[in-house]
Amino acid sequence: MKKSEQPRIDRVVIAITELAPVHRIWGEALQFVEETRAELHAVFIEDERWHRAASLPFTREISRVSGVDADFTLQRAIEVHRAVIDRAQRQLQQLASEAKHELAFEVLPETDQKRIRDLVVDGECIVIAPAVLADQPLFTELQELGCRVVLIHE
Amino acid sequence: MNIGAFREFEVSTDQLRKTCDLQAGGFRTSAEFPAETGRLGQRRAIDAIRFGIQIRDDGHNVFVLGPAGSNRHGLAEELAKERAASESPPGDWCYVNNFADPERPQHLHFPPGRGRKFRKDLLDLIGDLRVAIPAAFESDDYRAQLKAVEEKTQKEVEAHAKSLEDRARAENIAVLQTPTGYVLAPIRDGKVIDEKEFAKRPVEERKETQESIERLSEELQSHIEQIPKLQKRHRERVKALNREFTEHAVGVSLSDLMEKYLELPAVVAYLEDVRSDIIENADSFQAQERPSLPFLHRDASQAFSQYEVNLIVSHDEDAAAPVIFEPNPHYTNIIGKIEHRAEMGALFTDFRMIRPGALLAANGGYLILDMHRVLTRPFVWEALKQALFAKQVRIESPGEAYGFVGTTSLQPEPVPLDIKVILVGERWLYHLLAIYDSEFNDLFKVAADLDDDLERTSDNVEAFASLIASRIRDKGLLPFSLDAMQKIVEQRARRADDSERLSMHMGSLEDLLTQADFWARQHDAQTVDANDVTRAIDEMARRLGRMRTRIIDAIRRDTLLIDTDGACTGQVNGLSVTDLGEFRFGHPVRITATTRIGSGRVVDIEREVELGGPIHSKGVMILAAALSSRYAREVPLSLHANIVFEQSYGGVEGDSASVAELCALLSSLADVPIRQNLAITGSTDQLGRIQVIGGVNEKIEGFFDLCKERGLDGNHGVIIPRDNVKHLMLREDVVAAVEREQFNIFAVKRVDEALTLLTGVEAGQRDDAGEFPEDSVNARVEKQLIRYAGLRKTFAEGSKGDEKK
Numbered sequence: 001m002k003k004s005e006q007p008r009i010d011r012v013v014i015a016i017t018e019l020a021p022v023h024r025i026w027g028e029a030l031q032f033v034e035e036t037r038a039e040l041h042a043v044f045i046e047d048e049r050w051h052r053a054a055s056l057p058f059t060r061e062i063s064r065v066s067g068v069d070a071d072f073t074l075q076r077a078i079e080v081h082r083a084v085i086d087r088a089q090r091q092l093q094q095l096a097s098e099a100k101h102e103l104a105f106e107v108l109p110e111t112d113q114k115r116i117r118d119l120v121v122d123g124e125c126i127v128i129a130p131a132v133l134a135d136q137p138l139f140t141e142l143q144e145l146g147c148r149v150v151l152i153h154e
Numbered sequence: 155m156n157i158g159a160f161r162e163f164e165v166s167t168d169q170l171r172k173t174c175d176l177q178a179g180g181f182r183t184s185a186e187f188p189a190e191t192g193r194l195g196q197r198r199a200i201d202a203i204r205f206g207i208q209i210r211d212d213g214h215n216v217f218v219l220g221p222a223g224s225n226r227h228g229l230a231e232e233l234a235k236e237r238a239a240s241e242s243p244p245g246d247w248c249y250v251n252n253f254a255d256p257e258r259p260q261h262l263h264f265p266p267g268r269g270r271k272f273r274k275d276l277l278d279l280i281g282d283l284r285v286a287i288p289a290a291f292e293s294d295d296y297r298a299q300l301k302a303v304e305e306k307t308q309k310e311v312e313a314h315a316k317s318l319e320d321r322a323r324a325e326n327i328a329v330l331q332t333p334t335g336y337v338l339a340p341i342r343d344g345k346v347i348d349e350k351e352f353a354k355r356p357v358e359e360r361k362e363t364q365e366s367i368e369r370l371s372e373e374l375q376s377h378i379e380q381i382p383k384l385q386k387r388h389r390e391r392v393k394a395l396n397r398e399f400t401e402h403a404v405g406v407s408l409s410d411l412m413e414k415y416l417e418l419p420a421v422v423a424y425l426e427d428v429r430s431d432i433i434e435n436a437d438s439f440q441a442q443e444r445p446s447l448p449f450l451h452r453d454a455s456q457a458f459s460q461y462e463v464n465l466i467v468s469h470d471e472d473a474a475a476p477v478i479f480e481p482n483p484h485y486t487n488i489i490g491k492i493e494h495r496a497e498m499g500a501l502f503t504d505f506r507m508i509r510p511g512a513l514l515a516a517n518g519g520y521l522i523l524d525m526h527r528v529l530t531r532p533f534v535w536e537a538l539k540q541a542l543f544a545k546q547v548r549i550e551s552p553g554e555a556y557g558f559v560g561t562t563s564l565q566p567e568p569v570p571l572d573i574k575v576i577l578v579g580e581r582w583l584y585h586l587l588a589i590y591d592s593e594f595n596d597l598f599k600v601a602a603d604l605d606d607d608l609e610r611t612s613d614n615v616e617a618f619a620s621l622i623a624s625r626i627r628d629k630g631l632l633p634f635s636l637d638a639m640q641k642i643v644e645q646r647a648r649r650a651d652d653s654e655r656l657s658m659h660m661g662s663l664e665d666l667l668t669q670a671d672f673w674a675r676q677h678d679a680q681t682v683d684a685n686d687v688t689r690a691i692d693e694m695a696r697r698l699g700r701m702r703t704r705i706i707d708a709i710r711r712d713t714l715l716i717d718t719d720g721a722c723t724g725q726v727n728g729l730s731v732t733d734l735g736e737f738r739f740g741h742p743v744r745i746t747a748t749t750r751i752g753s754g755r756v757v758d759i760e761r762e763v764e765l766g767g768p769i770h771s772k773g774v775m776i777l778a779a780a781l782s783s784r785y786a787r788e789v790p791l792s793l794h795a796n797i798v799f800e801q802s803y804g805g806v807e808g809d810s811a812s813v814a815e816l817c818a819l820l821s822s823l824a825d826v827p828i829r830q831n832l833a834i835t836g837s838t839d840q841l842g843r844i845q846v847i848g849g850v851n852e853k854i855e856g857f858f859d860l861c862k863e864r865g866l867d868g869n870h871g872v873i874i875p876r877d878n879v880k881h882l883m884l885r886e887d888v889v890a891a892v893e894r895e896q897f898n899i900f901a902v903k904r905v906d907e908a909l910t911l912l913t914g915v916e917a918g919q920r921d922d923a924g925e926f927p928e929d930s931v932n933a934r935v936e937k938q939l940i941r942y943a944g945l946r947k948t949f950a951e952g953s954k955g956d957e958k959k
Contacts, residue, residue, distance in 0.1 A: 018332070049330055055350075060371065064334060067375040
């Protein structure tokens with residue numbers, strides 16, 4: 001598509017989760033930003049399911065590498081969560097810095113539909129998100145709002 | 155008695171210097187003489203060398219015995235090359251990688267010239283593979299097949315997981331992914347339920363849910379355990395794919411090469427190993443991403459270097475067998491070495507860094523070594539013997555060979571050795587080795603002993619002149635005139651210390667030729683004449699003559715006391731020679747003897763103070779025997795005599811002064827003075843016969859120079875053994891002085907003759923009654939010895955009487 005044929009985009013929203021392929025999502029988002037000069041906004045969608053699963057006393061986490069299981073407590077869920085968010089934020093900030101773009105970053109509970117709605121309804125917006133997000137209520141919400149969503153497969 | 159009274163002992167002037175006459179050949183300069191090789195007069199040694207290099211037996215290596223400068227290296231090399239020219243060149247040797255054990259590189263043997271071709275063929279092959287293999291991996295076909303393999307594996311993994319997830323969902327359980335693993339949680343209407351909601355569920359349902367999670371967890375764990383197996387299977391599939399593509403890429407090139415070397419099974423087997431290794435390590439040849447640290451980068455081209463060929467010995471197809479002279483035979487120059495490359499502070503090596511030594515370079519041919527250098531370079535002699543005994547060359551450092559080093563290094567496969575070694579060295583080295591090294595005789599069974607000199611027959615002189623002329627031409631010197639050539643022949647006789655022989659010492663001959671050429675060029679001559687040769691000889695003597703000048707100067711200034719006129723009892727002028735290697739000179743020494751009553755002992759003062767060598771001491775002991783056998787045999791020898799080399803502060807060796815010592819002793823006993831204008835040299839046996847000595851020319855010239863310095867009066871002279879006359883090759887100025895009757899040279903056969911000459915008094919022969927003539931020297935000696943015996947007896951009886959009292 002030629003630049004003149006490009007639809008107007010005011011904001012590119014990067015939606016990531018704990019398991020999102022950050023580099024691939026960033027690569028896709030960067031293309032849109034450089035073509036449209038849109039503002040860049042990253043949103044980390046907290047997965048509430050983990051906290052719910054962690055609240056159950058019998059939940060265990062099975063290692064992907066060794067198959068060994070261990071208690072999956074709320075504390076463990078919070079620790080993992082925080083580490084993942086920090087890492088994702090660092091990665092995105094570095095990538096943005098290298099590409100000389102400003103990046104806003106925030107963490108949202110998946111249930112905070114109001115904030116999500118605010119982000120996407122204010123001007124023309126495109127959401128770049130991992131494919132796993134397709135199972136989340138957020139994805140349904142975005143579709144209902146008529147927002148354009150690009151899903152990135154791992 | 156005037157010196158003229160002793161004409162019967164005079165040596166005629168024609169016997170003082172045997173001149174050379176080359177007029178018969180009709181040549182005017184050296185340029186016209188025919189060529190002659192350096193083999194003149196060396197028939198025996200040449201036959202020995204030829205025998206040694208032709209006989210095909212392991213222990214028949216050759217030792218060429220001869221002094222430095224005798225052309226021993228040149229002759230050995232010339233004969234070896236002569237033999238090698240009729241022999242085919244040996245094959246080429248290469249070291250290649252041993253893929254099964256890289257620390258033990260293997261060798262390959264090729265017909266001459268083919269090793270070099272093989273190395274080029276392998277380099278070409280590597281060049282092809284460097285392009286063909288990466289190209290194969292970058293082809294669309296390969297990528298498509300690799301993608302298919304990856305998808306197949308992915309499907310296998312996912313199929314298992316999907317099946318588990320489906321079954322879990324059917325039981326209202328979700329499989330959630332965390333960054334490090336999986337969590338199984340109960341769901342209701344697709345949403346994970348929390349603790350409060352779960353607690354609201356009926357007990358039975360909660361129990362079922364927990365059991366389901368437990369069962370599914372076990373299945374999930376089982377699935378996770380399967381993943382490494384799936385990954386391994388995936389790697390094997392990728393590897394098989396890589397092999398297939400690599401095999402296709404290398405197949406044609408390698409098959410062509412194998413076809414080319416079909417008659418060399420070892421080479422074909424090696425190429426088969428190359429094929430297997432390339433296919434086995436196909437992954438190594440793909441373009442790889444650069445590592446984060448640049449110095450760790452090893453591109454695919456380095457992986458190909460292991461297929462290179464290290465050509466260590468190569469010969470042309472039409473060459474002769476090799477003849478190698480290694481002038482610096484240290485260990486690595488003989489055996490070879492394994493070089494190392496420093497990388498990041500560590501040392502690395504491989505088969506490409508194996509370097510051959512002279513043994514491999516000469517393998518199949520001849521190796522010439524200087525034995526003195528072999529013995530003075532550490533470890534070389536033992537390593538050389540080991541290689542010859544084992545008939546193979548094992549390239550390893552001395553540290554490894556002797557077990558000093560424990561570091562792992564390469565152990566190249568030993569190369570079979572078929573070589574003839576020719577050692578060149580001094581005679582004493584050969585004899586010492588023959589006595590003290592039991593292995594030497596097993597390995598060097600052929601001795602080629604070079605002759606030092608040549609008999610001076612007319613034929614030999616002509617041939618020798620041709621040899622000189624050849625050397626002049628070979629060295630590019632000015633032509634030598636006929637008189638210069640004659641002068642050189644005469645100098646060679648002087649060098650041989652014998653007027654009837656010619657020295658074959660080629661080194662000193664070439665030095666003389668070069669130096670004579672130099673002096674001729676100094677006055678822009680086109681031809682070297684006799685004066686230039688004389689100048690060369692004189693200048694050499696002058697350069698080395700500092701000590702001689704100092705001795706003559708000391709005598710002139712009466713620091714060193716030598717009388718050259720008058721007469722003195724118990725004192726005689728002996729003659730000594732000092733050898734400085736390329737120059738030696740003679741000078742007189744004052745020998746004195748004193749006698750008194752004693753127990754029959756002749757004391758050698760030099761020996762008493764440990765300045766006398768064993769031969770000198772033997773000579774003095776013979777004096778006592780000579781006295782006992784010649785005089786007063788019926789009475790005990792009852793004298794005590796001391797003999798001294800006056801003002802001699804260094805060592806004295808040799809018995810050439812024993813006649814002089816005996817004459818001094820007899821002079822003392824007889825109380826007859828000895829003429830100091832004569833000097834004497836010669837050794838005596840115990841019967842009073844005079845035997846030959848060495849350095850006769852230098853000794854005569856030494857006394858002549860001193861007398862000339864003080865003024866020749868016609869009465870000065872030297873007494874030499876009659877048997878030394880044939881050795882006379884005196885300087886022309888000495889001969890001229892004798893011809894003008896300014897100087898005399900006498901030759902004697904017996905001590906009595908010498909005694910008569912020295913004292914001017916008849917020595918005296920026993921008559922029929924066994925008595926010496928009255929007043930003869932011998933009569934006086936005998937009378938004195940009898941007197942000593944009587945005195946001793948009286949003294950002994952007196953002593954006994956005193957004891958009785």
